[in-house]
Amino acid sequence: MSAAAMTPDQARAAAERVMARCDELAALSETPDALTRVYLSPEHQRANALTGDWMREAGMTVWQDSVGNICGRYEGATPDASALLLGSHLDTVRDAGRYDGMLGVLTAIETVRHLHQQNRRLPLAVEVVGFGDEEGTRFGITLLGSRGLAGTWPGEWLEKEDEQGTRVVDALRDFGLDPHRLSDAARPLGEIAAYLELHIEQGPCLEQADLALGVVTAINGARRLNCTFTGQAGHAGTVPMGQRRDALAGAAEWMTEIERTTRAAGQDRVATVGALQCKPGAVNVIPGQARLSLDIRGPEEEPLEALLEDLLARAHAIAERRGLTFEADEFYRIAATACDTSLQQHLANAVTDVQGSAPHLPSGAGHDAIAMADHWPVAMLFVRCKGGISHHPAESVTTADVAQAIQAYTQAATDVATHSPRNP
Ligand SMILES: [Zn+2]
Incomplete structure (x- = not known):
């Protein structure tokens, strides 16, 4: 002392x-x-x-x-x-x-x-x-x-x-x-x-x-993105399960991937989907579009960037497998x-x-x-x-x-x- x-x-x-x-x-x-x-x-x-x-x-x-x-x-x-x-x-x-x-x-x-x-x-x-x-x-x-x-x-x-x-x-x-x-x-x-x-x-x-x-x-540094899965809206009663391009189901799959991947990645990184909207947003319509936010943060730049790239690659892979498109627009970034x-x-x-x-x-x-x-x-x-x-x-x-x-x-x-x- x-x-x-x-x-x-x-x-x-x-x-x-x-x-x-x-x-x-x-x-x-x-x-x-x-x-x-x-x-x-x-x-x-x-x-x-x-x-x-x-x-x-x-x-x-x-x-x-x-x-x-x-x-x-x-x-x-x-x-x-x-x-x-x-x-x-x-x-x-x-x-x-x-x-x-x-x-x-x-x-x-x-x-x-x-x-x-x-x-x-x-x-x-x-x-x-x-x-x-x-x-x-x-x-x-x-x-x-x-x-x-x-x-x-x-x-x-x-x-x-x-x-x-x-x-x-x-x-x-x-x-x-x-x-x-x-x-x-x-x-x-x-x-x-x-x-x-x-x-x-x-x-x-x-x-x-x-x-x-x-x-x-x-x-922590941070990145914030607006993300969109786009598929095909359709009748909830007539389109067979195998022929759907459900944007919200794709977004949901990605959300669980985000949680699992980020948890496994460790190094004090965190990721959050805090906002989610789907269109048309009706009980009897297959969602044609799902928009969701992504907020990721971490104490070191390189691991944070690596996590972001990994999460976006997973989104693209999910979209491709489901016949959807995926877009991400970063609107905020702080080192x-x-x-x-x-x-x-x-x-x-x-x-x-x-x-x-x-x-x-x-x-x-x-x-x-x-x-x-x-x-x-x-x-x-x-x-x-x-x-x-x-x-x-x-x-x-x-x-x-x-x-x-x-x-x-x-x-x-x-x-x-x-x-x-x-x-x-
Ligand atoms: Zn303060």
């Missing part, structure tokens, strides 16, 4: 503060009976102000950047040192839980608070960011906060509209920001050494392993984001110190770390959440788990900011 590691008692007190602050932030909502806090809303403004106060109290200098992220900096041993950046997001989905995102921002503040109380300066500065948008709830585009900080906002984003027809550019002005100065939020590469994010798992793996903490190996191995090792050491072992797991959900990974090494620490439930008011973590998380996260952050090979 580092010389001035956090004690379990200190971690417990920090966790109680974090839990209370999650409740305080949960009260900043556009509706009183459900937590909804979207990008560039009055609630976002209030969440930034409150979080900024907590950052200041923890020893940081605080500013709001030009895309609406709230940022704090705790100087390193030398002025202008590169920073280890810690953080997550402060926006939510509609009718959200109170830990997704916020937990990562508030635990990061505790890490700095701990360093500040010991008057300890590290070779790297430590910065904390509360990103203004990760979920994409308001404008349907995600990672606006982290992509602003990474300087990767596409210009056309300014014209995107919310459901009321308010454009991003106008929402920025209403929030008090200058849309012409967006690029000011982009951080020069040398100012940041690495990004560490703590987040709830949003899945059931840690709970099943009976462990509070896990180290993320990668954020897998690998977590930095050295940062993972720092996290694994700290997690092992705190809970005895360090399971590694991929992230099935997207995170701000995806945008940060365009420029900087990233890693993530996952905290068990009850039933794996997230994006729902039943989202739940325990104070004991949060205490372990703060202890491990603070130790890992301190180690990285002390020993990072990128130190100036």
Whole structure:
């Protein structure tokens, strides 16, 4: 452990503060009976102000950047040192839980608070960011906060509209920001050494392993496709079984193949058919067309691509045998984001110190770390959440788990900011 590691008692007190602050932030909502806090809303403004106060109290200098992220900096041993950046997001989905995102921002503040109380300066500065948008709830585009900080906002984003027809550019002005100065939020590469994010798992793996903490190996890449089997509609009573070209039966056969093949393929890959329509869709007509969606995800690009090719080849084979045609149209693709191995090792050491072992797991959900990974090494620490439930008011973590998380996260952050090979 580092010389001035956090004690379990200190971690417990920090966790109680974090839990209370999650409740305080949960009260900043556009509706009183459900937590909804979207990008560039009055609630976002209030969440930034409150979080900024907590950052200041923890020893940081605080500013709001030009895309609406709230940022704090705790100087390193030398002025202008590169920073280890810690953080997550402060926006939510509609009718959200109170830990997704916020937990990562508030635990990061505790890490700095701990360093500040010991008057300890590290070779790297430590910065904390509360990103203004990760979920994409308001404008349907995600990672606006982290992509602003990474300087990767596409210009056309300014014209995107919310459901009321308010454009991003106008929402920025209403929030008090200058849309012409967006690029000011982009951080020069040398100012940041690495990004560490703590987040709830949003899945059931840690709970099943009976462990509070896990180290993320990668954020899953994904492919989404619209697929169509086309056959021949016909009379359900008159066309003999041997002469049918039933599109839905072909789709059904493929669906069971998808499940069986993906399960056997392993390597944390998952595949889902989430939507299915058939035409004409009548009880007495053989389906002439079946349209279905395919969503596949995995932590590594090559195995993911190999699985996709395998599944599509199986679809074509099924179609050929059944006298159908098959078409697939990919409409969404995001590459897998690998977590930095050295940062993972720092996290694994700290997690092992705190809970005895360090399971590694991929992230099935997207995170701000995806945008940060365009420029900087990233890693993530996952905290068990009850039933794996997230994006729902039943989202739940325990104070004991949060205490372990703060202890491990603070130790890992301190180690990285002390020993990072990128130190100036
Ligand atoms: Zn999140």
